[in-house]
Amino acid sequence: MTTLKKPSLKKLAVNGAIWTITGYAFSQCLRFGCNIILTRLPGIQPEFFGLMAVVNRLLMGLELFSDLGIGQSIIQNKHGEEEEFFNTAWTLQIIRGCAIWFICLIITYPAVRFYQEPRLLWLLPIMGLVSIILGFASPSQSLLNRRMELGKVIIFDLIVQVVSLSALVILAWQMKSLWAFAISGIISGIVRAIGSHFLIPGKKTKFAWNQDAVKELVSFGKWMFVATALMFLAEQADTLLLGKLLSFGVVGVYTIAATLANVPREAIKSLSFRVIFPTISNQVDLPRSELRSKIIRQRWKIVLGAAVVLAFLVSTGDLIIATLYDQRYTEARWMMPILSCGVWFSILFYTTSPALLALGKPLYAAQSNLLRFLMISLGMPLAFTLKGTLGVIIIIALSDLPLYIANLYGIWREGLFCFLQDVRATALFLGVLILFLSIRSFLGFGNPFIFIS
Known part of the structure; x- marks a missing residue:
């Protein structure tokens, strides 16, 4: 009986790089194509892009300020493949997603006052629901990144993007309002959350709470929290400040x-x-x-x-x-x-x-x-x-x-x-x-x- 040879790390890295660059190229083509279509649709104004940029940055800030480095821990930790560690990470992810939406509700009114923009009063809570939805997504994507099986990850991301952008264009064409952006965001989150559970055949998620796994996740995550919170401030502060200036x-x-x-x-x-x-x-x-x-x-x-x-x-x-x-x-x-x-x-x-x-x-x-x-x-x-x-x-x-x-x-x-x-x-x-x-x-x-x- 012959044993299949495991691909070398170099081969996995090369294949991963090819998949990543190819996937990114397709993703950008889809994104720019969608942007061009949206800018030509009647009723879609430049201010819509500016307002949604601010909303997305605020939500991204909540995501990063609460980041425990769960995905990175699954990739980096020696126990990342173990079922108990994996499911504990998923449970933490769900708790975090619910907490993000709750915080989103708290910051909504201050954001409305700061930007003097009443539309944020409904945009932020609705878009914030995506955090709860994605909290239930399987961490299988991080596991595939750990194994450097990037083909599945890239194809999955592209499928979600095609569905999301198609929904956005159709809704924008029909509704001609900011509601199109909000609803398409919810659709994108639902598709990603459900689809993630089919990435690895036979890989099931269930609620778990292993104290040792929690300690390891939090130990790595405490500095990841600081790093990602500061990353948000570093990368998104420009758009947030521009929205005020x-x-x-x-x-x-x-x-x-x-x-x-x-x-x-x-x-x-x-x-x-x-x-x-x-x-x-x-x-x-x-x-x-x-x-x-x-x-x-x-x-x-x-x-x-x-x-x-x-x-x-x-x-x-x-x-x-x-x-x-x-x-x-x-x-x-x-x-x-x-x-x-x-x-x-x-x-x-x-x-x-x-x-x-x-x-x-x-x-x-x-x-x-x-x-x-x-x-x-x-x-x-x-x-x-x-x-x-x-x-x-x-x-x-x-x-x-x-x-x-x-x-x-x-x-x-x-x-x-x-x-x-x-x-x-x-x-x-x-x-x-x-x-x-x-x-x-x-x-x-x-x-x-x-x-x-």
Whole structure:
């Protein structure tokens, strides 16, 4: 009888990377296609995108401020495959989901007063119901990430996205109101929650409460809570503050520009969590010098590709927006290249930060996100006073720099320093960017860095 050979870690990582990048490309095509359709539907105004951006950021904040690192614990913990640990994690997840909705009810009225927007009075509680629904979703997706069986995860995510976006377009076409966004969010949560229980055949969930498992989950989760709470403040404070400083119409335009500018960042971030983190988690027992060598060798390939893609996006992003969107979104054209340039520092960050998490050191991520949050929260109001919308966009673009610097300190402390590689990669990025800008100028398309505010 022959025994099937288990795939090597390298093969799993390569397959995982292919699935992640391919899935992300399809996901972005669906997302941008949906956005373009929505911007052309009668009755759907730019302020809808701005208002929903603020609502989603508030709900994301509740999610992250209550994050126990349940998914990461299943991936990282040696007991992640055990039924008792798995079911205890699921039980904690349900409790957390209900708690999030309750907190959502509490913050609704203060949010209405802060933004002077009465529609939040019904939008937040309804959208908050998704937290309860997703609390009952099976953690099987995290288990598949642990095993690096990413094909199932990617296909499942795409199916949920197709259903969700289809529902949104149909409802927006028929209802021409914010209710379309709220109802489609509920539909998306229901489809994801039910579908997750079929990801692993035979894998059943049931209520469980193992004290040892709870201790391990909470032990890892206490720093994950701090790290993810600060990550929310660092990554979403821009939109929340913009909602106060500017009109929801301008926030909607910014959301269009930021969504396109962040494509490389989100791709690398997805690769970071789904491939880099599990891969390094399986190699943490190696001597640091050997682990560092493996990380640097594989990281260089990722950073090279990202440099070319980002340089292309910086030099053509304004043209893409001009082609895809109507005159109501004109201001997104000048925002786009500025925001794209700032993404470079997050690419350097997300290709090393998973190593620190795999080593069980989420504190470094907390420190990194704290610095970014301070720059956003202190810099944006000051920049708005001095330079208006342009100043705010520049601060947002530069906000990933402190994130990167703090992370650099962490990888130095842990013996994984790779600053020289960052210098070479940055020089390459700038060289490719200059080349693309020269070609653009030669073809008569001018300079994308025209500040119209």
